[in-house]
Amino acid sequence: MKKVIWITGAGSGIGEALAKAYNHEDHTIILSGRNKTQLESVSKNLVNPFILPLDVTKEDQINQAVSLVQSTFGKVDILINNAGVSQRATVSETTNDVGRNLIEVNFFGSVHLTKAVLPMMTNRNKGSIVAMSSAAGKFGFPLRSYYSASKHALHGFYESLSLELKDTQVHVMIVCPGRIKTDISKNALTGSGESHNQMDQGQLLGIPVEKCASKIIQGITKKKAEIYIGGNEILLIYIKRYLPFLFRLIAKRVNPK
Ligand SMILES: NC(=O)c1ccc[n+]([C@@H]2O[C@H](COP(=O)([O-])OP(=O)(O)OC[C@H]3O[C@@H](n4cnc5c(N)ncnc54)[C@H](OP(=O)(O)O)[C@@H]3O)[C@@H](O)[C@H]2O)c1
Known part of the structure; x- marks a missing residue:
C-alpha cells in the first residue's frame, strides 16, 4: 500500500538519503526543511515528492503544514523528525541565545511537529513516529553541551509518548546515530551562532549516509523502540551504561572534532 512519509531536514544528509531510499517503494514523500532550493534539488530524483518548506521552530508554520498535509493526503504513515543542528563550542563560548536555539530546533521542533501530527x-x-537523537543523546561530549542536552531530552519525551501509546498501533522509535558522513559538522553552530563550516575529521570517517538510512528504514519496518547506528563509537553507549568510569577515561581522550 502506498504510504505518506514526512521527512524533516530532507534537503541534505540523512534526510535526503531517507527520501531516496523510500523512493524505491514509490511512496509519497513529503520533504521539509527551510531551504526550498535544496528540497527541490532532492525532489528531482523522486517519483512522488511533495515539497513542504518548514522551519520546525515556528509553531504557526507547523500548524499550517499539518493542515495542508491533512487536507491533501488525509494521513501520515511515517513521520521522521530528522531536522537538527549540532554545536562546536564549549559551554563558556556558547551564548544563551545560541543554546536556546539548539534546544528549539532539536527538541521542541521535533516535539511540536509530533504533537500536531499525532x-x-x-x-x-496506525503510524510510525521517528525521533532523531544521537549517540550524544546517551552521553555527554565536549563541545556538544546543548546539542547533547537536546538529544537527551528527546529520550525522556519519546519514551514517555511510546508508553502512553502502548495500547495502540502507533509506533515510536528513537534513532541514535554515531558518526555518519554528512555535512553536519559544517552546519554545526559555533558559540556565537555562526556555521562551524568545517568538515571535522570524525565526521569524514563516519559511515556512509545510505547505510544509516537503510538501518533506519529497517528499524521502522521492524517497529524497534530504539536503534544505534555507526562504527566503533557506538560501543561508547554500552561502555557508559555498564562501565561509567571507563567511559570517562575514554571520552576524555576522544578528539571532539
Ligand atoms: N551525521 C551524524 O553524524 C549524526 C550523528 C548523530 C545524529 N545526527 C542527527 O541526524 C539528523 C540529520 O543530520 P545530518 O547529519 O543529515 O546533517 P545535515 O545535513 O546538516 O542535516 C540537518 C537538516 O536539518 C535541517 N534543519 C536545520 N534546522 C532546521 C529548522 N529550524 N527547521 C527545519 N529543518 C531544519 C537542515 O535543512 P535547512 O537548513 O534547509 O533547514 C538540514 O537539512 C540531525 O538531527 C542530527 O542531529 C547526525
Missing part, C-alpha cells in the same frame, strides 16, 4: 495517527490507530 491525532492523524491515533485516529487511524
